[in-house]
Amino acid sequence: MTPRTMPGSGLAKGLWLTLRTLFSKTATIHYPLEKEVPVARARGVIALDADACTVCMLCARDCPDWCIYIEGHKEMQPPAKEGGRPRSRATLDRFDIDYALCMYCGICVEVCPFDALFWSPDYEYSETSITSLLHDQERLGAWLETVPDPPALES
């Protein structure tokens, strides 16, 4: 059995709490005037390192929302040694992510075998038109600058 308290003490407690909150500082960050600093691992936007991409299509195929569009073609490379066989190399023609569809699951980043995709904590890319949320290869590459350095390896 709980100890008996004075009747109405609960009411006073509630009033005291709201009064205290009234005069304490608010938790609000006034967004456009001051900016929240997201943690380094925040899932803000996906950056693309186009040089590392081999057009393997794993990300496009594993994307649950099918929001990644990839097109590429093969180019023949000159042989590495004299008299050798020319090598074929896949080149990227188009790499688009439609952020209107993306659900930020990060499967593409996880699945990429060549570390071509990275999470960036940047989040300021809202648009007035939904079609503008389709980021092309150039724009995805520009996000690369905002990718934080990976944490140092444990010794």
Place this chain on the structure above:
Amino acid sequence: MSALFDGFWALLGLKVLVSLLVILNVALVIIFAELKISAHMQSRVGPYFAGGRYGWAQPIADGIKFIQKEDLVPRDADRPVFKLAPMVVLAGTVAVFVIVPFSPTLVVRNLDLGVFYALAAGSIATVGVLMAGWSSANKYSLMGGLRAAAQLIAYELPLVLAVVGVVIHAGTLSMSGIVEAQAEPFFHLGETAIHLPYLFQGQVIGFGIFFIAMLAELSRTPFDMPIAESELVMGYLTEYSGIRFTMFFLGEYAGMFAMSAIASSLFLGGYYFPGLDSATFGPIVLMAKVGLLVFVMIWFRWTFPRFREDQLQSFAWRWMVPLSLVNIAVTATFKVVF
């Protein structure tokens, strides 16, 4: 100019205009206070951008938005009654201000039956609420209207009975008379005269009952069953939009101002404050007291949950009415004995 103001109708028109302007502006200020205080009580900021600083223009912007909205009338609604209801509510609320004394001279009309008039005029708003609930052709509105009627009848009684104690003390029903009676020294401590409002002259229970009944009359939390959002959508306001909704909204906040002004005059000494000249500082003193009461109302709203309908009824009939009767008996006894 003076010839113009000599006329009865010109003076009446001026009084109505000034009162309406004051009431609507104070209502806007109270709305803004509610927005800001509720926000800070929830560790939010509330309006921030409207008007440049602190969002001071938010209630004005809201009002402009409401006026732009379509004035919808449901197909099955009782059109004339539906359209008239918000006006009745607002008019009933504004009518109360006739007898509120802002200073010894600044009063629209010092009626001898002031308190009686205030309580009677204040109850007209109830009719408006019932009209709104009935005419909307909506089950939620009807439920809200009926709840409002039941609640307002239940709490009208303790409200009136709580005032009786003050009336016995003052020996007059005139609001100015009651305030002046409180300005009289209560007792003398040696040379200094001690002035006390009726709240500290033994009307603590009376004030408590009046304040609680006042909250119920205004349908403020914890007595906001008539517009219980979680049960009745918006109660009797469900079908209202645009300018008519705005009138209800303004009526609610003007009602807070009106009831607070009456409570201040009856229990807290009205425009009188010891050491301050009533003629010059009267309105400021009264507004400060009103502000205090309004703050407490807002404070209650954002702290307490809502009563259940049966709890509300049993609270009114089993506690408030008997307590106020005892209060009257005790006050009368003391008045006779001392």
